[in-house]
Amino acid sequence: MSKQEEVKIEIDHKSPLPLHVQVEDLLRRMIALPEYQQGKLLPNEVSLARQLGISRSTLRQATNKLVYEGRLYRKKGVGTMVYRPVDSKAKNWLSFTQEMKSKGIKVVNYSIKLTWEEPPEEVANFFAVPEGTRLLKMERVRGNEDRPFVYFISYFSPAIGLTGEEDFSQPLYELLENKFSVIAKLSIEEITAMAATEFIAKKLGIDTAFPILKRKRYVYDPGRRPIEYNIGYYKSDSIIYTVESEREL
Amino acid sequence: MSKQEEVKIEIDHKSPLPLHVQVEDLLRRMIALPEYQQGKLLPNEVSLARQLGISRSTLRQATNKLVYEGRLYRKKGVGTMVYRPVDSKAKNWLSFTQEMKSKGIKVVNYSIKLTWEEPPEEVANFFAVPEGTRLLKMERVRGNEDRPFVYFISYFSPAIGLTGEEDFSQPLYELLENKFSVIAKLSIEEITAMAATEFIAKKLGIDTAFPILKRKRYVYDPGRRPIEYNIGYYKSDSIIYTVESEREL
């Protein structure tokens, strides 16, 4: 009894869905497997097509979609593999530490506080948990070597499995990705300005009513499940928030 | 002598480039023509393939690329046409008017001022014009029906050809696109918070030191040539700036 794929190989020639769509779905599931993520070549086209009981053209129609999407990478004379961007994946995305480092600023954690708390209603709604559920809350004051300039509050989805005992000195999204296989894929941010409240002024060592950039961030995984809810209060003269957006033509 | 396409139809079966790549290039040039931009159907696949002396499969291989890119749109039983996002193209991209409208807020222009001025150094550098060049500057105070809440300053590239006599009551990017064939493609924005200066406080009818969201925007065309430099000062309690970003996996 030889061990077979964990992904069910099941193409239904009578399904209303076109074959190539079924194959595309199959491939998506297939390439999610760790072995392919780690660089293993997919079965070659001719044999995979035969195995699925379809023609090579149909198979290619399916893989083409994934190649165009940038998920697969084909190399003539070699084979087809999952595309892996150079270096780490969480790089330059969402990471405060990385971003600061690229500007030559060393990030200093002035304080980290982890608690299990009943979150505000908005947060409970975001995670779709019943009212009264306690969530892991992280509060951080960070800045450069000279002074603090941002106060963060984060709530995490209970689905991640964080205990609060983790090492939060490493970049957060690397921790989530490496230790919990949780991948941050989509973020929606809301940015506004406000005057520092007394509470925030104290945290950042500034005067009340100093202008503050407030950024609320909702982070989702690839399945659009909520991962993190985050609010950051930035001392305004120490940060410029940059957004680059390209229009599809 | 019947009139032929303006685009040279010339596929070289001996070229080192694959046929489908040549066809793709040809199509790109073809669909840039006004008639196709305006919605005319491309020749149907069978006849176009015959006309080019290639097979339908090869032609489809080329069009697929453009379809995946979102430039072409195919409709079974109808034909293939250039993809045009619903309504105008500049919709939901950069347009303050459109954005407000989608939230059910009517935009009111409280004041518009157009002048030719020598810009600050930063602006002159952005447009790469010699110091001392006068540029068209637009100042606008806008808001909803009740009150103003944003003060904009824009400088425009002299390359556009604006005279200052245009009708700026229509959405800006539609004006640029329709009348000047200038397409805004990329924008880089810098957002920060500040306290209202006396000048701005006056413009927006608020107290000095009220928190303000300041957004600096650099707008480029598809060739990455600068089009517009814009600064907006938003009354903080009237705007939330939303950024959605997706990570490539």
Next chain:
DNA sequence: TGACAAACATTGTACAAACATATGAACTTA
């Protein structure tokens, strides 16, 4: 051993053919 060549494996390109399905226009009918 080392260099080169041959064989092999794999994707890339191109063609042909047949049938399926959606759309819109023309036609028919109540």
Next chain:
DNA sequence: TAAGTTCATATGTTTGTACAATGTTTGTCA
């Protein structure tokens, strides 16, 4: 007129075949 039917047209799907181009492995020979 209004609704349904038919038909022509266009893209969508699928299979099959053949050969080209490229990278890897193996084998040969000096």
